[in-house]
């Protein structure tokens with residue numbers, strides 16, 4: 238028997254969340270962002286739920302090819318563009334749209350001399366200072382791209398540094414000023430822009446985390462009013478129970494001490510499954526639907542929980558590490574990270590099951 242841990246993927250939740258993103262940015266076309274293997278969900282598993290998207294965005298060439306091979310005929314965007322000469326050929330053969338953030342990428346495209354022009358998203362660094370041309374360079378970059386061999390349609394793209402904290406105007410002002418005389422579609426918004434910044438919607442939006450029911454800010458309370466559904470449930474079972482007396486401790490480093498007699502449950506899930514080791518005592522978790530808390534250190538293969546609120550819990554009781562009941566953002570905040578990281582860090586050893594009941598609604 239395998240250990241009783243399973244990650245359930247709910248494609249119907251992704252379909253539902255995509256619909257919400259569409260409604261929020263109703264005038265825009267939507268790139269569904271599925272980088273990092275669909276934020277750890279598995280592109281193939283959620284692919285059937287993406288048909289309402291106008292395009293699929295990611296950054297791994299192999300993932301782009303996988304999406305084409307699944308039968309996707311609409312645009313596919315490589316968010317970091319191409320890296321090597323050979324990539325231009327792949328982009329041409331599979332009809333990929335590529336981000337262009339520096340002259341070297343334009344040179345790669347021109348040097349490959351593609352028979353079919355490649356559509357690009359010309360990227361401005363409007364303040365993030367990661368990828369892109371500065372606002373001062375942007376007009377020249379656009380002129381160069383426009384006359385560059387092998388380049389097709391040009392969309393103007395930028396990315397926000399703190400849309401989740403409510404600040405995008407400083408970047409949009411720079412972007413708008415530097416592009417006011419340049420034609421073409423615009424693409425600015427990540428999930429935070431989609432939810433919170435109408436001004437940033439433009440012709441295209443690029444939601445990622447909201448498709449999976451996560452909060453762009455990492456705080457569950459910020460999306461409390463948005464009816465998103467969790468697209469991943471990490472589920473396990475209680476495999477051991479201990480009764481501790483006052484002053485007994487649990488686990489490595491003895492970080493939790495009982496102040497009275499209490500029952501604790503041992504759950505088959507640890508940091509080698511992708512559960513954050515930094516989650517301290519008090520991190521939310523549910524047993525048979527009842528919310529409780531972790532106690533003590535998370536170990537490699539197990540973690541321990543307080544069974545005080547769940548007196549009927551036994552070995553074999555179902556535990557939700559995160560999902561619909563336990564918000565992944567709450568687990569993440571408790572551990573000092575964001576839901577994005579937990580989704581992406583789901584370990585390969587965890588068996589994954591597509592929620593087939595969910596699929597029936599597709």
Ligand SMILES: *Cc1c(COP(=O)(O)O)cnc(C)c1O
Pocket residue numbers: 270272316396426427428429443444445446447453
């Ligand atoms: C990851 C990414 C997105 C999506 O971001 P979310 O915060 O997950 O919505 C959008 N645009 C670019 C360029 C990205 O890299």
